[in-house]
Amino acid sequence: MRILIMEGSLNPPSFIRNLMSELILQGVDVGLIGKRSASRFNPPQARGKFKFMYYPIVNSIEQMAVFIFFLLFKPFTFFNAFRIVDASTPLKLYIKKTVLYSKIIQYKPDVIHIQWATHVREYEDLIRSKKFKIVVSLRGRQINISPVVNPAFTELYQRIFPQISAFHAVSKAIAQQASKYGAMLEKTQVIYSPVPDFFIQSFCEEDGFLRSPFKILSVGRFHWKKGYMYALDAMKILKEKDVSFRYTIIAQGKIPDELIHQIHTLNLYDCVSIINGIPYDRMVQEMKKYSVFFLPSLEEGIANVVLEAMAIGLPVVSTDCGGMGEVVIHGETGLLVSRRDSESMANGLLTLQEMSEREVTCLRKNAWQKLNENFSQPQQVQKFINFYCSIS
């Protein structure tokens, strides 16, 4: 089988890399289309099963050379690609797209998997041509926020989604949400993000619960949807209650003014710290230093980092946003708190701290079991393969 992944960058985020690596391991040919980036993803043990294609080609000489190559040596492919491109496309983009579609036709993928729903706009003509089976992933922001704040996306989705062969949703909640825009539930399959084995294997039942000092961890980029504002308000409540704790945020990039200002005005300097990014392979080691993983988000398809925390046995306190309630079952595999509610967040964290050792161990074990049974990488990727087979 041959799957073509359209991502936008040749250096995709970890969950897409995990998927591609595992697909290759299981004998699937994988192609990746994306922008040229400083570093490029190289799957381990690819042995000719991986192919990447730049899009768009920025260098115009290279662009023309490929264009002429297809025109002269692969006229049939060229002609087919040429016909797919929408007639109203401006000339420059027309050439670019003809080159891209020629490459795709030559690659002969069984399924094209578009990773981000907003990218359907770019490939509308390809989708409409119905020459390929196309899968679109339904992920957090693209479905939950973009169409809500910008009606142009609602219109776009409603126009294009009925033309798509099938959808992959990262959670049931997001499948439900996307159905409002024409992504029919019958065509949608929920496959949770695979969690790499090294997370699941690092679980150790004997790992004690770090009650004091109570170390709270959040991981995720600085974006309003991550809800750090509410998290800090919650920390203020904990501080007022004289709870001894330390809150750490791991995120990459410049700390936004609003967070610094909030830490300053709430006088949280002594109990909040921010770490500027940590490499993915060191994540397990780092996460194990904490008592609890805390997700204060306002919106998530499903937060992969929560799955990872559960896999290594870190107790989770999460807001009930998006699909989080499907994995974090309150009192069983973690604790759920209300979103946009710092009081509820603080209470959730306190409840966890006050739990008995037995209760926490039970929580951790349940979470790990759920992950191990339903989210392991080979298992989830097998689901992807079955899914691709069912439509190709």
Added chain:
Amino acid sequence: MKIGLFHSSLHAHTETFILSKIRGLIRDGHDVRVYLANKSTEITDYPYVNPYPRRGLLFLFVSPWVMLFLFFTRTSVVMKFWRSEKAVGKSLQFCLKSIYINAHVLNVKDLNWLHFTFSTFALERENVAAAIGAKMAVSFRGFDMGIYPLQHPGCFSRLWKVVDKIHTISDDLYKLALKDGLPESIPMQRIMPAIDTSKLKIKNNLGTIKDVCSIVSIGRLEWKKGFIYALQAMHVLKERGFKFTYKIAGTGKIEEELRYAIYDLKLEDHVQLVGKLTHDEVFNFLHDADLYIQPSVQEGFCNALVEAQGTGLLCVASNAEGLAENILPENTGWIVPKRDHLALTNKIEEIIMMEYKERSRIATAAVTRVSKEFKIERLIKEFRLFYNE
């Protein structure tokens, strides 16, 4: 007196505060000129001096001549500036760059005051005023004291050593500066902003609230304005069964966040983002409303709040920096703790339930105070004193 104001750029939206100050001082017979940090392309009626070009072909052509001219005509000023920059450990390259960037100020003769309208503009320009023999004044604004030093601790330490006089728009900002290391010995004057009171459209029945209470806010859609807390307050108000509409006028970076919050909190029928309004539209917008809220988490002073009080709206603001001086609590409006949506909700509820007489008393007091204390004439008088003392 020859006064130079150092400002970022002049355009149609430059605060009334600055423009009326310039107008007033010129009317008084002072020679006022605005030295800009960035080139202004919009022509304004005010005397201003643009900086020399900083990029492109024009820069390559002009810069050597500017530097040569400055070295020959203002040798002592340039040398003095150079020495003082060197004394604080700046490199030769930095000194040359600094001389060029400030060349439009360095070649001014007999300036009495060089006044930086934001303290952050004075950073890396600490030695300019002394070099040209002028006294140096800086204004404290919300961003200067409330936000910038948090990302850049100690950034003002050089400024505190050289500044001659401080203008602050609120006492709270001055206190923040004292905490940041400003010596108390430096003279300070608080001059509150002013508005064009003649344009206000004062409401007829002060203190009345319509059946569906019309709540409004004005401000750039930025995190520091705290609109998220306001939306949460509206969510609670809705749950408590109050009838209201809430409109926010302004545009900005957090529009997406606010739109999502409106959807998430199920406020689509109650809350509206009306976008940017022209100055005249603002007065109508305020005139049609009952209640004004300013939920900021950081704020220098807030002119919109003054305009709302002047129109006769019932005003609730957070206790962020200057707001508690903008409103006289329980007298011309109400103050609630910042970052606390429940306190805001409770206060709005209290006002809606309040006796008409009490509401009318507050709104009347607010209108009277604004028309007396926030007039442009007062501002000009105080600035006259500021430069003369």
